[in-house]
Amino acid sequence: MPRPINVRVTTMDAELEFAIQQSTTGKQLFDQVVKTIGLREVWYFGLQYTDSKGYITWLKLNKKVVVQDLRKETPLQFKFRVKFFPEDVQDELIQEITQKLFYLQVREAILTEEIYCPPETAVLLASYAVQAKYGDYNKEVHKPGFLGNDRLLPQRVMEQHKLTKEQWEERISTWYQEHKTILREDSMLEYLKIAQDLEMYGVNYFQIKNKKGTDLWLGVDALGLSVYENEDKLTPKIGFPWSEIRNISFNDKKFTIKPIDKKAPDFVFFAPRLRINKRVLALCMGNHELYMRRRKPDTIEVQQMKAQAREEKHSKQMERAQLQREKQGREDAEKEKKELTDHVRKIEMEAKRTHDELQRQEESAKLLEDKVRRAEAESRELELKRMQAEEEKKKMEQQTSEQAKDNLLMAMKAKEMEEKAQQMALEAEAKAKVTADLQRELELAKQKHEELEKASSIPAHSFVTEGAQDEEDGDAGEEDGDAAGDTDLNMEGIANLNSELSRVHIAEKNKAMAEKLKALTSDLATARDDSNLTATDLLHVENIKQGRDKYKTLRQIRLGNTKSRVEIFENM
Numbered sequence: 001m002p003r004p005i006n007v008r009v010t011t012m013d014a015e016l017e018f019a020i021q022q023s024t025t026g027k028q029l030f031d032q033v034v035k036t037i038g039l040r041e042v043w044y045f046g047l048q049y050t051d052s053k054g055y056i057t058w059l060k061l062n063k064k065v066v067v068q069d070l071r072k073e074t075p076l077q078f079k080f081r082v083k084f085f086p087e088d089v090q091d092e093l094i095q096e097i098t099q100k101l102f103y104l105q106v107r108e109a110i111l112t113e114e115i116y117c118p119p120e121t122a123v124l125l126a127s128y129a130v131q132a133k134y135g136d137y138n139k140e141v142h143k144p145g146f147l148g149n150d151r152l153l154p155q156r157v158m159e160q161h162k163l164t165k166e167q168w169e170e171r172i173s174t175w176y177q178e179h180k181t182i183l184r185e186d187s188m189l190e191y192l193k194i195a196q197d198l199e200m201y202g203v204n205y206f207q208i209k210n211k212k213g214t215d216l217w218l219g220v221d222a223l224g225l226s227v228y229e230n231e232d233k234l235t236p237k238i239g240f241p242w243s244e245i246r247n248i249s250f251n252d253k254k255f256t257i258k259p260i261d262k263k264a265p266d267f268v269f270f271a272p273r274l275r276i277n278k279r280v281l282a283l284c285m286g287n288h289e290l291y292m293r294r295r296k297p298d299t300i301e302v303q304q305m306k307a308q309a310r311e312e313k314h315s316k317q318m319e320r321a322q323l324q325r326e327k328q329g330r331e332d333a334e335k336e337k338k339e340l341t342d343h344v345r346k347i348e349m350e351a352k353r354t355h356d357e358l359q360r361q362e363e364s365a366k367l368l369e370d371k372v373r374r375a376e377a378e379s380r381e382l383e384l385k386r387m388q389a390e391e392e393k394k395k396m397e398q399q400t401s402e403q404a405k406d407n408l409l410m411a412m413k414a415k416e417m418e419e420k421a422q423q424m425a426l427e428a429e430a431k432a433k434v435t436a437d438l439q440r441e442l443e444l445a446k447q448k449h450e451e452l453e454k455a456s457s458i459p460a461h462s463f464v465t466e467g468a469q470d471e472e473d474g475d476a477g478e479e480d481g482d483a484a485g486d487t488d489l490n491m492e493g494i495a496n497l498n499s500e501l502s503r504v505h506i507a508e509k510n511k512a513m514a515e516k517l518k519a520l521t522s523d524l525a526t527a528r529d530d531s532n533l534t535a536t537d538l539l540h541v542e543n544i545k546q547g548r549d550k551y552k553t554l555r556q557i558r559l560g561n562t563k564s565r566v567e568i569f570e571n572m
Helices: 026-037 096-111 119-134 155-159 165-179 184-195 274-294 300-402 404-455 511-525 535-545 550-557 562-570
Strands: 005-010 015-020 045-050 056-058 076-082 204-209 215-221 224-229 238-241 245-251 254-259 267-270 484-488
Touching: 005 026, 015 026, 026 045, 026 076, 076 096, 096 119, 096 184, 119 165, 119 184, 119 511, 165 511, 204 274, 215 274, 224 274, 238 550, 238 562, 245 274, 254 274, 267 562, 274 484, 300 404
Parallel strands: 005 076
Antiparallel strands: 005 015, 045 056, 045 076, 204 215, 204 267, 215 224, 224 238, 245 254, 245 484, 254 267
16 A cells, blocks of 8 residues: 655644645645635635745646655645635635635735835734734733834835834834724734735736737736736736636747737737746636626625624624623722722821821820829919918917017018918919819810710721633646646626726725824834835835825726727837
8 A cells, every 4th residue: 555645734824734645636635724724715725835946836736746746855845825815805705714814924925025015004014913913902011022022014114214123113002002902803804904905915926028028027916917017016007807808828938818809909928938827827717717706696605604704703792892891890890999999098097197196185185184283283282371371370360469569570470471371362363273274175185085086987888898800837847738728718797897996095995094104104204214215115105106006006007998908018
């Protein structure tokens, strides 16, 4: 029994290992991959590999894997990648896994500059990438420097501006904070909605020549074929929508496109290699099929997928709303707890002040009591002396009768003693008055002390009990495959042709975003180093000056009939 062949398939976020047989076809391997990752929108994807000549090639699904021009390596290496792009990601990408794979591939293409992205748009896209990775902004968690290890901007953008990592982070974080409440998967879709308006998004470029031998670029995308000058991949000069093409074919290096308008000449170009024409034909067939499918009613399968996606999204929104309510409840509880804690602390401080005041009052009362006691003692002493003086007076009076000889002297002494007794009486009266005043002051102090004791007790309702809370191209070699190919493009049953001409740039639909992008452009202009601008940057600046964007250019390059546009191509 033949030994199994080990295969490694790398998606944008995982590596998968499979063991296949000699008889395994490309489709069988492809089906294994999509089943493993749970993908149903399979029509956008393909298995990519590097062939024995070093060319990037799409695996043919209708052939055995081992008979294709694979490198001799173990395990066999494939990349699971987007092969065809939708016209509008929001309307067409249904599953979250599809959106995520698109997001990861487009983001990588922007960061590696396979897709040109101007600086201000790069910052905006970076902010959505941060939201997709970290979720809602939280100032307690997302502190300065938290983006230090993240690759968020194309190297070209950083080299063209005299800004530090911290300054770039500040600008990205400013936008990031505005995305609060956007789900991570919705952030990926928002990223794609902005990225799909970039001129190079979803375009497969091939080097070609016209009959004059002029070097040009052919762009194949979801809407048709476009022709670019050799030095400008941003701005196509002429375009041919799928709705104007009835047949495409190649013979060796010559590629022929027959328009529906039979009065128009054939659109003919030449590729440097046969394999390029094979790949162009495969991409034309796939993109045309999807162009037709989008303009017909959805199949039952797609309807079911959309219904399931809506249910899942609704369920997630409900779950998120519940989580938000619980989070808000916790925040409210924390706030109430803090308010109560602050209130208790305030009461405790007030109680301490009252206690301190009470102590001072008690000390004052003690001092007053001491004064009262001393005053009473002095008063008693004075009273005793007065009584003694009275007794002395009586004795003196008795002696006056007996001592006649000393009458005058005794009379004078008696008078003196009387005056002294009167003076003592007055002093005793004054002391008694002072004692009464001190007694009243003591009574007032005791009364105030009782009031302070009542005020110092904390009401029971100030405390609460806390509750518990938380494929194509190429053949194995040009010598092995057919040197010709042909296919008719049927447009029957399609009503809304060229509906793409009504599309507008996202900045025209979202005025707030347009204003912010304008402000960010002005901000970055002050730090821009013009000496580092690339030829593509200069082309972009010129397009902005001329008021051009992807969709305005699309309408421009389709002006005139097919015949006139073929003539323009021939004369380029």
